[in-house]
Amino acid sequence: QKEVEQNSGPLSVPEGAIASLNCTYSDRGSQSFFWYRQYSGKSPELIMSIYSNGDKEDGRFTAQLNKASQYVSLLIRDSQPSDSATYLCAVKIEYGNKLVFGAGTILRVKS
Amino acid sequence: DAGVTQSPTHLIKTRGQHVTLRCSPISGHKSVSWYQQVLGQGPQFIFQYYEKEERGRGNFPDRFSARQFPNYSSELNVNALLLGDSALYLCASSLEGYEQYFGPGTRLTVT
Numbered sequence: 639q640k641e642v643e644q645n646s647g648p649l650s651v652p653e654g655a656i657a658s659l660n661c662t663y664s665d666r667g668s669q670s671f672f673w674y675r676q677y678s679g680k681s682p683e684l685i686m687s688i689y690s691n692g693d694k695e696d697g698r699f700t701a702q703l704n705k706a707s708q709y710v711s712l713l714i715r716d717s718q719p720s721d722s723a724t725y726l727c728a729v730k731i732e733y734g735n736k737l738v739f740g741a742g743t744i745l746r747v748k749s
Numbered sequence: 750d751a752g753v754t755q756s757p758t759h760l761i762k763t764r765g766q767h768v769t770l771r772c773s774p775i776s777g778h779k780s781v782s783w784y785q786q787v788l789g790q791g792p793q794f795i796f797q798y799y800e801k802e803e804r805g806r807g808n809f810p811d812r813f814s815a816r817q818f819p820n821y822s823s824e825l826n827v828n829a830l831l832l833g834d835s836a837l838y839l840c841a842s843s844l845e846g847y848e849q850y851f852g853p854g855t856r857l858t859v860t
Contacts, residue, residue, distance in 0.1 A: 642791075672848065681839055681851045682792065726791050735805040736782070737841075737849060739791030 641665060642729050644740035653749045657714040661727030661740055664708065670730035671703055673712045675723045676742065682726055686712060717747045751776065753842050753852030761858045762830050770825040770855045774842030780804075781823040782849060783815055784839040792839055798823055799845055827857075835859045 642663045651657045659673075670689055674682035688694045688701040688710065700713040710729075714721055724742040731738050754773045762768050774781050780799040784792035794807040798817035817823045821842075827834055835858050841849035 674851075681837070681854045684848055684850060687848050728791075735797045735799075736794035736807060737784075737792075738794065741789070741791050 640740075641731070641738045642727055642740040644725075644727050644743045646741055646743060648744040648746050650746045650748060651717050653717060653719060653747055655717050655747075657717045657721065657745055657747070659712040659714075659725050659727075659743050659745065661710045661712075662708055663710070663727075663729045663738075665729065665731055665738075666705075666708065667732060668729045669732065671701070671710045672728040672730070672737070673699075673701060673710075674726040674728060674739075675721075676726055677723045714745075717745075719747050719749045721745060722747050753840055753850055755838075755840050755852040755855050757855060758853065759856045759858075761860060763860055764830055764832060766830050767826065767828045768830060768857060770827075770838050770840075770857075771822065772825070772840030772842075772852060773822045774840075775850060778842035778844055778850075779821050780843045780845050781817055781821065782841045782843070783823070783825045784841065784851075785809075786837045786839060786854075787835075795825065830859045832859050 673686040676682045686701040698715045702711045726742045727740040728737045782797040783795040786792040796815040797805040801817045812828045837854045840852045843849040
């Protein structure tokens with residue numbers, strides 16, 4: 639079982655719709671979770687961090703965490719073509735002080 | 750404030766050669782981590798350094814080594830390059846225990 643799993647996509651949504659990206663992780667001891675956006679040929683850009691169960695909102699982005707189900711999600715409201723990118727879910731593994739990334743979900747927003 | 754900087758941007762090397770990649774963290778950040786990202790995958794953790802000490806090491810061969818300097822900048826060294834070392838090498842800086850911010854990366858091609 640991979641430590642962090644994401645659906646590779648591509649996920650296609652129309653402009654203005656809500657995009658829902660999901661991630662599951664295997665280490666029950668993980669306490670810190672992150673979403674990064676990566677445009678083609680660029681480096682990952684941090685867009686959200688979440689540490690507690692529940693929802694965290696920042697502009698059009700909402701991160702959701704359920705530690706009991708070992709599940710993290712990212713909702714993007716009013717999706718724009720500029721949101722088209724690969725979204726990487728990352729989990730901090732306390733042992734070794736490292737981030738473990740999923741393979742990423744490709745999001746395509748169609749205008 | 751300046752973000753994380755990395756040099757060089759691109760590099761082409763021949764099998765068997767060695768390479769040194771450099772990273773300067775965000776001002777005030779004392780932790781630097783290195784990741785390798787191959788096409789279609791999420792970044793893979795290589796090393797983390799904090800206050801010049803190695804705090805974590807990923808599952809990479811001993812050909813990979815790193816160090817951190819008193820000004821918190823860091824170098825990643827790779828010896829005896831293999832074709833499979835071709836990747837985007839990412840440096841991330843953080844305050845200890847907090848979010849990691851990536852630099853633009855160094856694209857290494859081994860021929």
